[in-house]
Amino acid sequence: MKQRLNAGQITEFLNEVFPGAMDRFVIEDVSPMRARVRMKYSDYQLRPGGTISGPSLMTLADTGLWVALLAIIGREPLSVTSHLDIDFLRKPAPADVVALTVLHKVGKRLAVGDVLMYSDGEDVPCARASVTYAIPSVRNDPPVD
Amino acid sequence: MKQRLNAGQITEFLNEVFPGAMDRFVIEDVSPMRARVRMKYSDYQLRPGGTISGPSLMTLADTGLWVALLAIIGREPLSVTSHLDIDFLRKPAPADVVALTVLHKVGKRLAVGDVLMYSDGEDVPCARASVTYAIPSVRNDPPVD
Amino acid sequence: MKQRLNAGQITEFLNEVFPGAMDRFVIEDVSPMRARVRMKYSDYQLRPGGTISGPSLMTLADTGLWVALLAIIGREPLSVTSHLDIDFLRKPAPADVVALTVLHKVGKRLAVGDVLMYSDGEDVPCARASVTYAIPSVRNDPPVD
């Protein structure tokens, strides 16, 4: 599918519609149906046992999929997550976590993809997720170049 | 199953091991294999469209299940979420959200349950979740009662 | 929501559009947003360890949700499962399995519900599932009542 927005444009858009949303995240790479998003490490995400909290990883998965979707559909603030499931596989290191998203479908009504999350520098994932977004029927599509 | 901790004891324990965890949550009721937990409304959870954010509801589902589990297994800080899946059904009102958890199984290694979440005063859920916790093999079980 | 079809009408419809589909299933009860469906025991469902196979329980969950949905939307053959997730909780007995479905939402495009499955006579579930059906935009709604 054709890509409408690049990493900088998506970051700008998310900061506009959801101020502060990208304080913890860096979009490292976007290509059609794919995105790589980094969640910066910070102490406040920790939970007992010294691991990064589940909700932080869920937020990362949700953000990773949203970034990949916005790259395809453009500046559309009203897409919402309709389903998310996540498996926590390994205790994440106290470090940044990198999320690799692959979209499997961007339909008229639903977009579905998988997200693998890695502690920075590791080659086995600390978590996997799949996420479905519902796309509004009437979109605020921007003029696309 | 026998209940080891009541609402006050669980709140106290969660605040000990995870300071601040309960700032947004109130345990309203706990009985064997069930819990009712309220997430207090606050503006910072909002996302575009004026709805409560998905990660806030995921955190509520995770907390609701944990509360029901701690009631059964006692002061055990090292249980961790191994799986969570959530369906977002309706746009939540800008209001408290109440989570009703039912545990279906508390085994030696895994606990599984469902969580239904309702905007305060509504009789249809805004989200449903199911959550699996992995329970450590060697538990720090406290003397009970 | 208003109920359009009763147990007998749903059985008849499923046998029409999907011959043989109900050979293994009995719709025991249907009420608005709820259904109870029994899967009859037969040896061929067994897998190593003497338990009923996972795919049999998945088929039961899928059928249970479909029955509850058809009761609401009427004779609509083109609704399709878009998501199913299932947790296998306990080894089922070599016996009938009864599925209790509760629908949480029947929207214009999606229907979502939970299914609890019990070995006949047991009071704890052997499996839980949640299922999403996609409902076609243009429906073949029959004259109702």
Next chain:
Amino acid sequence: MKQRLNAGQITEFLNEVFPGAMDRFVIEDVSPMRARVRMKYSDYQLRPGGTISGPSLMTLADTGLWVALLAIIGREPLSVTSHLDIDFLRKPAPADVVALTVLHKVGKRLAVGDVLMYSDGEDVPCARASVTYAIPSVRNDPPVD
């Protein structure tokens, strides 16, 4: 991880412990943490609308993961699916379906992986699944070469 069984050995084992299980499936390739399994097309899998039934795809996902797992853990009949979730993305063609499994974790107690399913010859998946197997504590590990 080290691979204990090849495609032929896994097929032989599955036919031993679960006669008929592999009548519809061909293990096309196995490598450490990966498997490619083909489900042969047959008319009896069809459902209204002419598509391959959901339960057939769920069985394929379950089988694909099991094959990848057996390659790693060896002749162990008692591993059981503990969780499966599946998204149906596109109407499958009336053709074979090929499942590509990637295992993300094979731990002492749980194995987790993703399965992408493609109608034969297509380059976008008709379904995605993630599957968790519970591995028994005491294994019948064969002598490994």
